[in-house]
Amino acid sequence: MKITVFIIVFASIQTFALSNYAQTKRMDVKIEQSSIVSALEKIEAQSEFFFFYNNKVVKLDKKISVDLKDKTINEILDALFKDTDIEYTITNRQVVLSGKETGNLISEQQKKSISGKVTDSSGGLLPGVSVVLKGTTTGVITDNNGSYSINNVPEKATLQFSFVGMKMQELKTNGQTNLDVTLFEETVGIDEVVAIGYGTKKKKDIIGSIATIKSEELVQTSSASVINALQGRAAGVQITQNTGLSGSEYQVKIRGVHSINSGNDPLWIIDGIPGDANSLNPNDIETFDVLKDASATSIYGSRGSNGVVIITTKSGGAKKAEITIDFKTGVANMLKDDKDYGYANTDQFFAIVKEGRKNVGITEDWNPFDVLHVNADYVKPISLAEAQSTNNNWFKKLTRQGSYNDVNLTATGGSEKSSIFFSANYRDQKGVVLRDGLTKYSSRLNADFKPSKSITLGARMNIIYSKGETGSTDRIWPWMPFYDATDGTGYWNVHANSLASKDSKYSMSNNELLRGLGGVYAEIKVPFVNGLFLRTEESFDFTQSNHSDWQSATIRSLNTPNDGSRAGESSNISKTINYNLYLKYNKTFGDHNFSATGGTESTRSTNYYRAFGAQYLLGSYQELGHDPGKMNYMEGRQTFEDYLRSYFGRADYKYKDKYLLGISVRRDGSSRFTPDYRWGIFTAYSAGWIISEENFMKQFDKVSLLKLRASYGQTGNNQVPYFRTQSFYQNSFDYNYGLKTEISAGTKIQVMGNKELTWETTTSYDLGVDYGFFKNKIQGSIAYYLQDVNGLVLAQPLPAATGLAGGNEIWANVGRILNQGLEFTISSVNISNGNFKWTTDFNIATNGSLVKNLTPDLDAFNKGIWQDKWFTKTGGPLRVYSGAQYVGVDPEKGVYMIM
Numbered sequence: 014m015k016i017t018v019f020i021i022v023f024a025s026i027q028t029f030a031l032s033n034y035a036q037t038k039r040m041d042v043k044i045e046q047s048s049i050v051s052a053l054e055k056i057e058a059q060s061e062f063f064f065f066y067n068n069k070v071v072k073l074d075k076k077i078s079v080d081l082k083d084k085t086i087n088e089i090l091d092a093l094f095k096d097t098d099i100e101y102t103i104t105n106r107q108v109v110l111s112g113k114e115t116g117n118l119i120s121e122q123q124k125k126s127i128s129g130k131v132t133d134s135s136g137g138l139l140p141g142v143s144v145v146l147k148g149t150t151t152g153v154i155t156d157n158n159g160s161y162s163i164n165n166v167p168e169k170a171t172l173q174f175s176f177v178g179m180k181m182q183e184l185k186t187n188g189q190t191n192l193d194v195t196l197f198e199e200t201v202g203i204d205e206v207v208a209i210g211y212g213t214k215k216k217k218d219i220i221g222s223i224a225t226i227k228s229e230e231l232v233q234t235s236s237a238s239v240i241n242a243l244q245g246r247a248a249g250v251q252i253t254q255n256t257g258l259s260g261s262e263y264q265v266k267i268r269g270v271h272s273i274n275s276g277n278d279p280l281w282i283i284d285g286i287p288g289d290a291n292s293l294n295p296n297d298i299e300t301f302d303v304l305k306d307a308s309a310t311s312i313y314g315s316r317g318s319n320g321v322v323i324i325t326t327k328s329g330g331a332k333k334a335e336i337t338i339d340f341k342t343g344v345a346n347m348l349k350d351d352k353d354y355g356y357a358n359t360d361q362f363f364a365i366v367k368e369g370r371k372n373v374g375i376t377e378d379w380n381p382f383d384v385l386h387v388n389a390d391y392v393k394p395i396s397l398a399e400a401q402s403t404n405n406n407w408f409k410k411l412t413r414q415g416s417y418n419d420v421n422l423t424a425t426g427g428s429e430k431s432s433i434f435f436s437a438n439y440r441d442q443k444g445v446v447l448r449d450g451l452t453k454y455s456s457r458l459n460a461d462f463k464p465s466k467s468i469t470l471g472a473r474m475n476i477i478y479s480k481g482e483t484g485s486t487d488r489i490w491p492w493m494p495f496y497d498a499t500d501g502t503g504y505w506n507v508h509a510n511s512l513a514s515k516d517s518k519y520s521m522s523n524n525e526l527l528r529g530l531g532g533v534y535a536e537i538k539v540p541f542v543n544g545l546f547l548r549t550e551e552s553f554d555f556t557q558s559n560h561s562d563w564q565s566a567t568i569r570s571l572n573t574p575n576d577g578s579r580a581g582e583s584s585n586i587s588k589t590i591n592y593n594l595y596l597k598y599n600k601t602f603g604d605h606n607f608s609a610t611g612g613t614e615s616t617r618s619t620n621y622y623r624a625f626g627a628q629y630l631l632g633s634y635q636e637l638g639h640d641p642g643k644m645n646y647m648e649g650r651q652t653f654e655d656y657l658r659s660y661f662g663r664a665d666y667k668y669k670d671k672y673l674l675g676i677s678v679r680r681d682g683s684s685r686f687t688p689d690y691r692w693g694i695f696t697a698y699s700a701g702w703i704i705s706e707e708n709f710m711k712q713f714d715k716v717s718l719l720k721l722r723a724s725y726g727q728t729g730n731n732q733v734p735y736f737r738t739q740s741f742y743q744n745s746f747d748y749n750y751g752l753k754t755e756i757s758a759g760t761k762i763q764v765m766g767n768k769e770l771t772w773e774t775t776t777s778y779d780l781g782v783d784y785g786f787f788k789n790k791i792q793g794s795i796a797y798y799l800q801d802v803n804g805l806v807l808a809q810p811l812p813a814a815t816g817l818a819g820g821n822e823i824w825a826n827v828g829r830i831l832n833q834g835l836e837f838t839i840s841s842v843n844i845s846n847g848n849f850k851w852t853t854d855f856n857i858a859t860n861g862s863l864v865k866n867l868t869p870d871l872d873a874f875n876k877g878i879w880q881d882k883w884f885t886k887t888g889g890p891l892r893v894y895s896g897a898q899y900v901g902v903d904p905e906k907g908v909y910m911i912m
Contacts, residue, residue: 035086035103037085038060038061039084039085040083040084041059041081041082041083042055042079044078046077047076048074048077049074049097049099050074052093056086056089057465058465060106062086062106062107063108063466065109066109067149067150070112071112072099072112079093086103086108099111099112104152109150109151110150111149111150125166125168125188125190126163126164127166127191127192128160128162128163128190129160129193130155130160130161130194131161131193131194131195132193132196133196138157138333139176139333140156140157140158140333141428142154142174143174143176144161144163145173146163146173151163167186168186168188169185170186171184172184172186180197182196207219207223207225207302209223210312210313210321210323211661212610214608214665217718221306221675221722221724221779222308222724222781222794222796222836223304223309224302224305225303226243226246227299227300228298228300228327230242230246231243231298231301232296236295237295237417237442237451237453238291238295239295239298239301240263240265241263242295246301247301247856248857249836249858249860250265250303251266251267252264257446258444259442262291263291264278265279266319267279267322268798268832268834269834269860269891270832270891271730271773271802271832272732272802272805273828273830273878273885273892274733274734274806274807275730275734276319276732277732278319279319279320279321280319280320280322281324282323284324284326284459284473284552285534285550285552285591286530286553287552287554288554290322290324292455292479292526293324293455293475294436296438298325298327299328300325301324302324302325304321304322304323305320305798306779306796306798307725307728307775307776307777308725308726311678311695311697311726312610312661312663312677312697313679314679314728314729315657315681315728315729315730315731315772316657317729318728318729318774318802319730326457326459327425328432328461329425329427329434329460330425330427331432332425333426334425335424336422336423337422337423337424337425338420339422340418340419340420341417341419342417343416343417344417345414345417345444345445346415347445351406351408351409354408358404358491359403359404359492360401360404363401363492381396381397381401384397385400387488387509388572389570389571390506390508391506391508392571395492400492401492403494405495406491407493407511410512411486411511411512411515412445412446412447413447414445415442418439418440419439420439421437421438422436422438423435423436429463430463430464431460431461431462431463432460432461434460435457436456437454437456438453438454439454448483448484449484450481451480451481452479452480452481453478453480455476455478456476457475458474466538467537467538468536469535470534470535472533473532473552475528475529475530476529477527477528478525479525480523480524480525481523481525482521482524483522483524484514484520486515488511489511493506502516502519502567508568508570508571509570514568520562520563521563521635522562522563523560523562524558524559524560525560527557528554528556528557529554530552530554531553532550532551532553532591536548544598544599544600545596547595547597548595548596548597549592549593549595550593552591552592553590553591554587554588554589557586559582559584560583561580561581561582561583562581563579563581563635563636564578564580576628576629577628577630578628578630579627579645580627580630580635580636580637581624581626581637582625582626582637583624584624585622586620586621586622587618588619589616589617589618592614592615593613593614593615594613594614595610595613595614596611598610604668605666605667606666606667606668607664607665607666608665609662609664610661610663610664611662611663612660612661613661614658614659614661615656616656617654617655617656617657620651620652621651622648622649622651622652623649624646624647626644626645626646626647627644627645629643655683656683658681659679659682660679660680661678661679663677663678670703670706671702671703671704672702672703673699673701673703673722675698677697677726678695679695680692680693681693681695681729681731683731683772685731686738690768690769695726699722699724699726700724701720701721701722701723702722703718703719703720705717705718717787717788717792718783718789719782720784721782723779723780724778725776726776727776727777728775728777729772729773729775730773730774730775733770733773733806736766737770737806737824738766738767738768738770739766740764740766741762741764741766742760742761743760743762745759765823766823767824767825769825769826770824771804773803773804773805773826774802774804776803777799777800778799778800779796780796780798781795781797782795790841790842791841792841794837795836795837796837798834799832799833800833801829802829804826804827804828805826805828805829805867806825807824807827807867807868808822808823809824809868810868810870825868827867828867828868829864829865829866830864831865832860834859834861835859836856837856837857838854839856840852840853861890863891864885864889864890867885871887872887875887877889880892882895897911
């Protein structure tokens, strides 16, 4: 259900305010022997008035001197235009200047009055639209009803209708006296402009590998996560969820895995703020821009090796006020049932057990009256016969149909001087597993202001709060009963019963998240240098995640001493502050276009963790309380403190709109490394050829775009494990030197640090073709990439004689892997007619890795690295899922052989 409410009252009030502004606004203007135009610039700088005029008709170069104080706009203009032939008309905050003879240019033609209404594509009235007689300065502004009336219009004239954010329309009058117009939203910008590092660029001029996903694609899914909504929409981007529980985070990999021990997550930039997108509201997002190759990511230096995702949130725009309310509800079911997952029933379970007993030499059958013994938690006995007669489907008992309710409110509006976007979201989600749920609240405020032609200011603020619960699951076998009427809890063997573990009377496990992120920016048009802008941004990201759990003594495991009810609480606080300052320049000289960006950036990140837990709790409260009994653990520590200082630059050159060159460079200094190895320089080069702009392509009128692009560059990965450059020492009474009677204790090196450790470096090669046919109704790209990742941080063995207390190893930059792949995308607009639009998107990507070398010790003995269930070995792919390998049947024993 979608309800759209147009706030006409706001537009009416705004129109009244505009009219009143000219009467109440007072200003000071002082010039000495300066041109009239300089006085107009002073007026614009200290007010919201702006001037329209034809400089071929209105001459403003006359030198005058005035000293006016506390005057209205009419009083000032009367003084400025005294003894001139300049006339003015004030409409709201727009001042139209004309010459007294202008009207005589068309006096010989037949003139009429023309009136009408201006609406948007949905039929809504548009106040504030500029209606101008083309070729003159004659014009009016539509009122709060979208109506206009313009006098003295020649019979064969053209009217221009313009409004910020809308496509300008020109209509010939052809003697008509009534002319209604519909304006449509401008597609140039979000459709044709792509966010790149510290700026934007036309999609046609991009010579890097960048995928763009727009807001209308994201909201097509009902997912609570913007990352999940990204699934399948960009070639080479792989997304997996850590668990299937509500609110669990997602992992994103761009063009494969780039490291063994360091991080593989891409850099997320949200409105210029480094952070992550796991908790963002999908309805707030305008675009995702996924930067994949070095020419696009090297501007981010040591953070760009795993790719960069730039998120741009929505803004209000210069349009009438509008409130939108969306309500969504739905259900969720498991894609597979217990049979699909291979859960055994009771007969299958005991058949497997029997086979296992046989494999270890136990051949005698069970006695049906034998009591099954599992462990100490199974207090209630059950015989083999009773177990075999019980067949419970625990899978269905512990799952359910999930559901969600989602309410989203947005309010937008603005003028040419300011705009506001506000959103509020509520989502309640119940997972498919019992006791799995999440409730989330979020709000966002984006504000942009333009106090003058040369200054733009803005702020972004997003606040998120969520609370979820989970429940643990114990061993579930099909022969286990659900309930026991003789037990006080009603559950069978309550200490090992998953239903009891998920009963809120006996356990609790809650997660809570509070996050605030935002920032401010200012952009100034540098005077006297056309095309030069100075921009600064300061942002923050504050996150506090809390976890609390409690378990009643009634259900606690008996395998370990049952020390009554227990509870624990933990809190993790992360803070990031980011600041940057940079210049942007763009200038066209005939067939040549040059653009450049250069500046500095600083980032500080900290994390603090505290936790405590206890048992023997008093009473039945689901909390630690003020007297927690026996304290199990208590800690509070800063887990890391990270600093990054950077200097960056980028330059792009375009010749005749078809030959493109680019270079970017960044110098990073990271606190994770020692001073001598802290700084690194990362550069990238790119080139492009828009073949479709060549004269010999004009005969192929169905080809809208054909562009060849290539890039080479380096990026880094500073997500190496913390503290690997530092040595740690351990004190112990066992490390004394000499007799204990003389020296009671000593110190031993626990971990050997490596002061020469630095970031992993990725050298990337990228070659691609972008294409478009039939006015880009069919478009896409084909790309090949090769990534050489060198200096992988691995644990290198040391001689046993080293005698380190924490293990004889030292971390070093010794590994190397290669990544390569192909990407293909195609999209088409099949039908676009009024309110109906049908599009098709398809992408496919391949990725292959080859481990060139690990540590010298592992390579020499043909060994590899195990990480959980993943195995990595030189000469093979990275992170292979590995299990036991069947190598035949033992000819003597007749049993299977595995290795």
